[in-house]
Amino acid sequence: MFTGHKFHFVGVITTIGLSVKEAGSGSTEILALIFGLCMAGSFLQIGLSPFIPKLQKFITPW
Secondary structure, eight states: OOOSOOOTHHHHHHHHHHHHHHTTOOHHHHHHHHHHHHHHHHHHHHHHGGGHHHHTTTSOOO
């Protein structure tokens, strides 16, 4: 089992924010998108949390 936090999502969020900025959106729209994606991702994790022990047999961190 591994310990510590993984911050791989930061690069993805930065890329999404920059691509939306290049499309011509303002800072308000960019922040709204980033916060909305983080909120949706957190609810996805909450919904999948009961199944994580079963999913770990198929999806390994390595």
